[in-house]
Amino acid sequence: MATGETGFDDVTYDLVSVQYHALKAGHDYGQYVRDARNAGRDDIADFFEKVMSEDSARAKQCHEFIKELSKSSESGPAVTS
Template sequence: MATGETGFGDVMFDLISVQYHSLKAGHDYGQYVRDAENGGYSDVADFFKQVMEEDSRRAAKCHEFLEKLTHQEDTGKS
């Protein structure tokens, strides 16, 4: 695995980045849901909830891959 300027492998860095942004966005979407609900837009709130769930699944998948890659690096397996 190639190591980028950060000292982490490029793929590892990319997964961490996607995970971070998915989690950050999910946090922000919580406010969007509240705004829509407070405005009486339940259909928009439902949309934001759906987007938040998609980002949550995305972050969880990144976590799975990161665990796998970390284990492979620890054991020297590819």
Template sequence: MATGETGFDDVTYDLISVQYHSLKAGHDYGQYVRDAENAGKDDIAQFFKEVMEQDSQRAQRCHEFLRDLGGTDNTSPQGDVSGGSDPNAT
């Protein structure tokens, strides 16, 4: 598998990039929703909410792909990182 300049394989880097941008955009859309609501444009606010949900789903899908590629799942407790024994070793 090709490795990019970051030291990560291209697919992992691409997934991380899409996940980051989806999460960042989702954060920004919250302001867009408030702006539309403050302007009395409920239909536009609803549109921004839909876009925000799509980005949230996109970020979650990237997370699942990254986990499947062998990354760590930071949503669950991690093992001992102090150099102790590997809890997954048999």
């Protein structure tokens, strides 16, 4: 795997990016759930909770992959140091 200017290989960078966006979106979805509940739309609130749960699982899977890559020299010095 090529290591870019950041010191991270492309795959690790991509995983970190997906993890960040999943976690950030999960934070935002909490407000969406409240908005839907306040509007009396429990069906939409339930949908947002499902999406939030999926993003949480996505972030966790990224974390597991990053841990796995950190045990390998393929990920670059920013992860394996």
